[in-house]
Amino acid sequence: MPGIVSEPSTAGQIVDNVDVFGEPEPGTPTRVEVQVRACLSxxxxxxxxxxxxxxxxxxxxxxxxxxxxxxxxxxxxxxxxxxxxxxxxxxxxxxxxxxxxxxxxxxxxxxxxxxxxxxxxxxxxxxxxx
Structure with missing residues (x-):
């Protein structure tokens, strides 16, 4: 059966060694940047x-x-x-x-x-x- 090879799609940039806010933190797992929209009163x-x-x-x-x-x-x-x-x-x-x-x-x-x-x-x- 033929397959299709494609590039992986991500929500944002793949980053290493950063915390959840994107600040440097050695040894953390690979993360992906995700944009979240919130409408707050x-x-x-x-x-x-x-x-x-x-x-x-x-x-x-x-x-x-x-x-x-x-x-x-x-x-x-x-x-x-x-x-x-x-x-x-x-x-x-x-x-x-x-x-x-x-x-x-x-x-x-x-x-x-x-x-x-x-x-x-x-x-x-x-x-x-x-």
């Missing part, structure tokens, strides 16, 4: 930046557009996308000083001033507001 961005475990933007990093964008990339890769809707509604309510609806979920706490600074960074970097 103000509340979702706010929740990602304020509540993602392991993501701790310092106050001065909130003034650094690159740091904020990198933090969103990290958070988007680690988030429970199904729970993000609820967390975004909670974060937005806190940000706006509105009543937080009881959904039966347990939410993290955050300093009001820090959340306000995160919201300003979201608006400045991404152009969306509450």
């Amino acid at each position: 103000f509340g979702e961005l706010l929740a990602l930046l304020a509540f993602t475990p392991g993501l701790n933007l310092l106050w001065e990093e909130l003034d650094d557009d690159d740091a904020v964008q990198h933090a969103v990339r990290f958070a988007a890769l680690t988030v429970d996308i199904m729970g993000l809707h609820y967390l975004a509604a909670y974060a937005t309510a806190l940000y706006q000083g509105a009543e937080v609806l009881d959904t039966g979920r347990v939410y993290p706490t955050v300093d009001d001033e820090y959340l306000t600074a995160v919201g300003r960074a979201v608006t400045r970097v991404f152009g969306v507001a509450a």
Whole structure:
């Protein structure tokens, strides 16, 4: 039976010795660059930046557009996308000083001033507001 030989198709460039963000990391497995499109609201961005475990933007990093964008990339890769809707509604309510609806979920706490600074960074970097 005749066969067809073709070049392998990939989603992006094949890379070696880099971490999941493309930063050098010797000894890691071969990876392929994948472009992911996400459409995120103000509340979702706010929740990602304020509540993602392991993501701790310092106050001065909130003034650094690159740091904020990198933090969103990290958070988007680690988030429970199904729970993000609820967390975004909670974060937005806190940000706006509105009543937080009881959904039966347990939410993290955050300093009001820090959340306000995160919201300003979201608006400045991404152009969306509450």
